[in-house]
Amino acid sequence: MIDKIKSYNDVKTSVTNCHLCKLCNSRNNAVPGRGSLDAKILFVGEAPGKNEDKWGLPFIGFAGKLLEDALKKSGMERDNVYITNVVKCRPPNNRVPDKNEIDTCLHYLKKEIQIISPTIVCILGATALQSILNLKNMRLYHGKTITHNNIKYFVTYHPAATIYNNDLKELFFKEINLVVDMTKEKL
Ligand code: URA
Numbered sequence: 633m634i635d636k637i638k639s640y641n642d643v644k645t646s647v648t649n650c651h652l653c654k655l656c657n658s659r660n661n662a663v664p665g666r667g668s669l670d671a672k673i674l675f676v677g678e679a680p681g682k683n684e685d686k687w688g689l690p691f692i693g694f695a696g697k698l699l700e701d702a703l704k705k706s707g708m709e710r711d712n713v714y715i716t717n718v719v720k721c722r723p724p725n726n727r728v729p730d731k732n733e734i735d736t737c738l739h740y741l742k743k744e745i746q747i748i749s750p751t752i753v754c755i756l757g758a759t760a761l762q763s764i765l766n767l768k769n770m771r772l773y774h775g776k777t778i779t780h781n782n783i784k785y786f787v788t789y790h791p792a793a794t795i796y797n798n799d800l801k802e803l804f805f806k807e808i809n810l811v812v813d814m815t816k817e818k819l
Contacts, residue, residue, distance in 0.1 A: 637743045640669055646740065647720045648688075653736040655721035655729075661688030665716025665744050672815035674714045674750040675699065676741060677790060678759040679729050685722035690715050698791035698801075699756075702808035714748050716741060718763045734763045745783060751815045753783060754808075757790025775807050777814075786811045 637643055647664040650656060663680040666689060675691075683693040691699055700710045719729040719737045729737075741764070745753060755761050758770045765780055765787075767773055773787040788808065794801040 637740075638747075640744075640747055643740060643743050643747065650720065650737075650740075653721075653733050655719070655723060655733055658724050659721040660685050662720050663688055663690050663717065663722075664720060664740075665714055666690055667710070667714035667716075668712050669714070669748060671712060671714035671748055672751040673708075673754055673811060674716065674745060674748050674752075675754045675756055676760045676764065677715070677717045677756045679717050679719035679726075680722040681726055682722070690717055694795065695790065695792040698794065698804070699808070702791070702805045703812065705805060706809040706812035708812045714744070714750065716744055718760050728759055734759075738763060751784065752777075752811060753785045754811050755785055755787045757793060760790075761787055774803070775810065786814070 637646055644664045647662050650662055656662070663684045677691060677695070680690065681693050681695070684690055690696070699715070703710055703713065718741060719733050720740060723729050723733065755764060761767050761770060761773060765778060765785065770789060774789055776787055778785045778787065788811070789800055789804050791804060794804045
């Protein structure tokens with residue numbers, strides 16, 4: 633079935649109709665990634681929250697607004713990037729997705745990366761860092777670029793982690809600026 637996924641619309645349809653793990657029983661809507669199919673940056677968060685589950689769209693709540701603000705400050709419009717999550721359905725009460733949910737869902741992210749083929753994949757937070765690169769320490773890896781299986785990753789904090797911490801918020805804005813700069817054409 634996974635090999636039938638060849639386009640963004642295939643990903644969207646498969647995610648929307650997915651019943652591969654137990655999260656399909658509690659979700660209102662599955663949340664496929666969204667954004668420019670020509671994006672140079674693909675952002676990956678953890679999993680949809682309440683608003684995302686209600687509307688079937690990624691990062692439309694407070695964390696999404698922070699990401700959008702940081703992008704804007706760096707001269708990048710949200711419409712010009714692609715935004716998705718490791719897990720496409722909301723875990724009940726916003727708990728962290730479990731290993732089975734992550735392992736079951738990860739093939740959709742792999743397809744999204746293959747189809748969008750961005751210059752860089754920006755990992756937002758600890759769950760995405762652990763799920764994608766099997767690395768644990770955000771404090772050690774944030775602000776760093778890591779190449780794995782020929783894909784370039786940049787690691788930064790999850791915007792939600794910065795909401796009550798101004799220092800972290802400043803760092804987050806700085807690192808979003810860094811990753812945006814990495815994708816700008818050199819004259
Ligand atoms: N947090 C995430 O990780 N993803 C969303 O889509 C929204 C909030």
